[in-house]
Amino acid sequence: MTASYAEVIGDPIAQSKSPIVHGFWLERLGRAGRYERCHVVPAALEDYFAARRADPDWRGCNVTLPHKQAVLPLLDRVDPAAARIGAVNTVVHENGLLIGHNSDAPGFLEPLRPWLAERHLLRTARIFGTGGAARAIAHALWDEGFTLIVAARDETKARALADEFSTRDCHAASLAHFAAPLAFDWGDMVGRLDLVINATSLGMTGQPPLSLDFDHVPPGAIVYDAVYSPLETPLLAEARRRGHPVIDGLAMLIGQARSAFTRFFGIEPPTDPASDAALRTLLVA
Template identity: 70%
Template structure:
């Protein structure tokens, strides 16, 4: 039997990870496979007990609602995942289960050109307080950003902010960004501004994210973690207003790339042709 990995969650049918990892296995010429397993929280202990003893199992990605529930079942947890408080990738090393969080570095991957530059000020407005927001906030804090965390529940926003230092972290309610802001931003200057949607608003079947663009500094990068639809109402309006944008597939591919290397010991191709083909498959 060949090496295999998988994604677990509840529900799981919507996951695009098998398409992505299957493409990379094909491109790398690796004789392996990647599937999906639908698991309830109650089924997790028995699942890991069975997988531990399988020498061909390389690990799994973890999606909702298990990113925290899996943590007590693991042998070791990477410091980044521990700090974020969530695991989205589990690697098996001779039956030892190690938890990682690849959401944080995966989120940063499309921002690497901007992060390589020097700035007098870096500010990120993070809309949302869930697991994705925690990973994103941690990643940006490590890159020297001042954080503004907005949540529908102010207490949840404050709880997320409390994970960082008392300085350079601010909280507000999500509807703050829906109200017009009478403020002269001036020129963009030597700063990097980022606005991130880490909520489910704008996803297919959900209402759009209510946001008034007067709250966005000129030149701010608008990054939506949602990838269904690929161009959310937020990104469509941002593009129409001349803001640079990053879609949710970028984060999905970024975190998956790191997980694939953990599972199969190979770096997925990242050349423009391979990237274009992968995106075509993921959006077909």
């Protein structure tokens, strides 16, 4: 009898740390199964799912760039939350059907829970990017009562995402706007929660850094970078130097992997502090 397996697909895919996360949990739990990478270019996406659909040992896959939206028409059913976001990062194989889910939203929020548990007079998030991860982040933060500012290299794409929300509490801008100096008096910051989030590939290994003038970053804002290769991006290094709380991409990676792992292998991953510390050590090795 062959062991069940899941995988992560994308283009490129060599940088993905998801196999380390899922493999660690499988070993920790003494669970049979495996989790692998699979390089799938856009032109081969439909053939990939046709082949996997016929494999009874395949439990599903995580979906990364650039397929999170392209995968939608190839699925039999999409979870309502993923349909609202308009992006899928987890496909589960159930009785020959392909079911799409999005765990990016809860995975993104997981490390923010201590702050979100507090009450605030104003919550504002500056989100850089309009891809699948950015969409999930925007919807997650909107549900948590944030005013959103969405920025992208192509401002029309930022406007298209912003228009899915209230025009009063969601705004669009170009990334170039945030690269230029800003003369602004932030005033009284008491009772505010501010986030600055990089959901682009800028700062990833092999990519140029995100160009951000920190005049645009409110005092005390949490700087969150979804990139995890490298773990300490130029954005996080500068934010840390300036005294901002920072959250790295491993936090989101591990958070979104938890629900995917349960869907694939039918068991909750370990959540004890010792396991979490050992996993993070393994990921940064």
